[in-house]
Amino acid sequence: xxxxxxxxxxxxxxxxxxxxxxxxxxxxxxxxxxxxxxxxxxxxxxxxxxxxxxxxxxxxxxxxxxxxxxxxxxxxxxxxxxxxxxxxxxxxxxxxxxxxxxxxxxxxxxxxxxxxxxxxxxxxxxxxxxxxxxxxxxxxxxxxxxxxxxxxxxxxxxxxxxxxxxxxxxxx
Numbered sequence: 747x748x749x750x751x752x753x754x755x756x757x758x759x760x761x762x763x764x765x766x767x768x769x770x771x772x773x774x775x776x777x778x779x780x781x782x783x784x785x786x787x788x789x790x791x792x793x794x795x796x797x798x799x800x801x802x803x804x805x806x807x808x809x810x811x812x813x814x815x816x817x818x819x820x821x822x823x824x825x826x827x828x829x830x831x832x833x834x835x836x837x838x839x840x841x842x843x844x845x846x847x848x849x850x851x852x853x854x855x856x857x858x859x860x861x862x863x864x865x866x867x868x869x870x871x872x873x874x875x876x877x878x879x880x881x882x883x884x885x886x887x888x889x890x891x892x893x894x895x896x897x898x899x900x901x902x903x904x905x906x907x908x909x910x911x912x913x914x915x916x917x918x
Contacts, residue, residue: 747769748780748807749768749769749770750811751765752764752813752814753765753777753779762786762787764782764785765784765785765786765795765817767779767808783796783800795817795823815828816831
């Protein structure tokens with residue numbers, strides 16, 4: 747498979763590139779290219795591309811490298827968006843840090859739950875203390891009401907006991 751890609755030429759610290767059509771499996775320094783399409787000087791930023799040759803090779807199915815593709819897009823030979831040619835960074839995974847953050851998050855949740863429970867208990871205690879402080883008359887009426895409720899409940903319990911006893915006699 748043929749590709750349009752850069753082939754480095756020039757001295758050390760003075761890079762120049764040829765834009766060549768070359769077999770993909772051939773090395774970049776092999777000089778076994780099929781055709782030279784243009785050149786690129788990164789120090790000056792000059793890109794020289796023979797548009798007719800580039801269009802001819804692209805029409806024949808030659809695949810450009812990402813960098814050459816971006817150059818062709820810049821020159822207007824190909825319509826499209828530029829590709830990201832920067833290397834993809836792999837994230838550094840620190841398992842200890844992740845475990846530490848997870849433990850801290852759980853501790854925060856537990857602490858918040860404890861604070862919420864303490865706040866609710868304080869509200870209940872405050873509510874109970876406000877209920878106990880009314881005048882003695884209201885306290886007495888409350889105790890009388892509670893006694894009446896207990897009597898009613900005890901009578902209800904006795905009635906249910908009697909009903910259960912009658913049901914057992916009927917079943918026999």
